[in-house]
Amino acid sequence: MRKRMRVLIGAVCVAGMSVAVMAGGRGGRTGKSDAVNFHLASSSPQAGFRQITTSDGHRVYVSPRATWTSLDVLSVDSTPGRSGETLSVRLSGSATSRLTDQVRRVSDTKVAIYSGNSMIALADVNQDGSLRVSGISADRSQQIRQVVESTPAIPAGPLVTVVPAGQVNGRYLVDVYLEGVEALRAYQFHLTAGGGDSGSLDLKDVTIDETRQDFAFHGSQTISANNALLGQLAAVRFDGPVPAVDAKYIGTYTFVPSRDAEGLFRVNVEPGEESVVVGARNNELPFNVGADARVFVGSSKSRRDDK
Numbered sequence: 001m002r003k004r005m006r007v008l009i010g011a012v013c014v015a016g017m018s019v020a021v022m023a024g025g026r027g028g029r030t031g032k033s034d035a036v037n038f039h040l041a042s043s044s045p046q047a048g049f050r051q052i053t054t055s056d057g058h059r060v061y062v063s064p065r066a067t068w069t070s071l072d073v074l075s076v077d078s079t080p081g082r083s084g085e086t087l088s089v090r091l092s093g094s095a096t097s098r099l100t101d102q103v104r105r106v107s108d109t110k111v112a113i114y115s116g117n118s119m120i121a122l123a124d125v126n127q128d129g130s131l132r133v134s135g136i137s138a139d140r141s142q143q144i145r146q147v148v149e150s151t152p153a154i155p156a157g158p159l160v161t162v163v164p165a166g167q168v169n170g171r172y173l174v175d176v177y178l179e180g181v182e183a184l185r186a187y188q189f190h191l192t193a194g195g196g197d198s199g200s201l202d203l204k205d206v207t208i209d210e211t212r213q214d215f216a217f218h219g220s221q222t223i224s225a226n227n228a229l230l231g232q233l234a235a236v237r238f239d240g241p242v243p244a245v246d247a248k249y250i251g252t253y254t255f256v257p258s259r260d261a262e263g264l265f266r267v268n269v270e271p272g273e274e275s276v277v278v279g280a281r282n283n284e285l286p287f288n289v290g291a292d293a294r295v296f297v298g299s300s301k302s303r304r305d306d307k
Contacts, residue, residue: 036073036148037066038131040102041112041122052112052119060122062112067102068095071194071266071292076148078141081134085141089113089123089131089148093197093263096129115147158277160189160269161290165252171204172255174267174293176233178248183241183280184216188234190274191253191267193295199261201295205254206233216248226251232274241280255295262298 040063042049049061072095079086091099103109103125111131113121121144123131133144158180165173176189193201206226209215221238233251255267269275269289277285 036070037114038068038072039063039065039112039114040067040106041110042106043108043110046106054119054122060110060112062119066114067098068111069194070148071192071268073148074195074264076145078138078145080138084135085138087121087123087133087136087141087144088126089133091129091131092195092265094195094200097198099125099129113144113148120144120147158285158287159290160275160277160287161247162191162253162268162293164293164295170256172201172257172295172297174253174255174295175249176251176253176269178216178244178250178277178287179246181244181277181279181285184237184244184248184277185241185280185282186234186236186276186278187216187250188232188274188276189251190230190232190270190272192231192270193255193265193267195263195265196261196297197263199258199297201255201257201261201265201267201297203228203231203253204256206231206251207254208233208235208251209249212249214247214249216244216250217242230274236278257297263296265295265297266292267295268292 042061043059044061045051046061046063049063052060052062054060068091072092073089074092075090077088077090079088099111109125111123111125112119113123113131113133121133121136123133126132133141136144158178161177161179163175163177165175167173174191176191178184178187191203193203206228208224208226210218210222210224212218217235217237220242222235223238224233224235226233231253233253235250253267257265271289277287279285
């Protein structure tokens with residue numbers, strides 16, 4: 001079902017008397033540096049886990065699917081010691097709950113931290129649900145912190161950014177912008193939300209306000225397809241591409257917190273099959289993803305603690 005909107009984009013491009021390649025080859029795209037993911041791991045064999053040999057020659061067994069992402073990280077701190085630094089990663093409340101549930105199921109529970117396809121650290125799990133990487137050098141600690149906190153500079157090229165746009169009747173709005181595209185014909189994006197000390201931030205609606213002056217296709221004949229169930233929005237311009245060198249509005253996501261939601265939530269575009277930027281020749285363009293949109297839910301105390 002998630003590919004239906006991509007098929008729509010391709011069909012519209014064909015209707016516009018252009019060659020559609022949307023259903024064919026893949027274009028490259030880049031997230032915030034390399035995507036950071038956290039996988040459940042164990043020092044003993046587990047059903048469905050794959051065996052990995054670490055850089056120091058130890059065997060570890062890692063779940064093939066990521067359980068947490070950088071959206072679930074609240075803080076990363078380092079503490080010096082006699083045998084090297086200890087790096088502590090504090091996860092959101094919801095992520096900690098998922099980890100606690102996993103700890104009960106898997107013996108010798110650890111967490112493998114991945115940047116892209118490479119494991120950069122193997123962390124132990126503290127009793128409070130935080131993660132601990134011990135006995136590493138100060139330089140290595142700094143390297144891991146930079147990757148996990150996703151702080152590297154965004155490279156040049158098309159850039160997608162998500163920005164909190166206020167709260168209306170208990171609903172939290174997040175606007176999406178696109179810039180750095182010399183010729184924009186179509187786009188499709190999928191957003192995800194994570195984090196929080198408890199509860200969840202749930203997607204309620206996906207809209208495109210075509211009346212906005214800063215809308216990428218303002219004043220043009222446009223077909224849009226928004227699907228809150230899939231968490232996607234898409235738009236295609238009939239009359240060929242337009243420049244989007246400066247930041248242009250491309251859509252709004254509306255989130256509703258669950259009744260028990262509290263704390264800092266993070267929202268961002270999910271690079272992958274569900275997100276695409278289309279250029280003048282109906283070719284998919286590589287793009288970069290900016291910083292997470294930070295949404296605070298709950299008391300003022302939660303806001304202070306999560307800053």
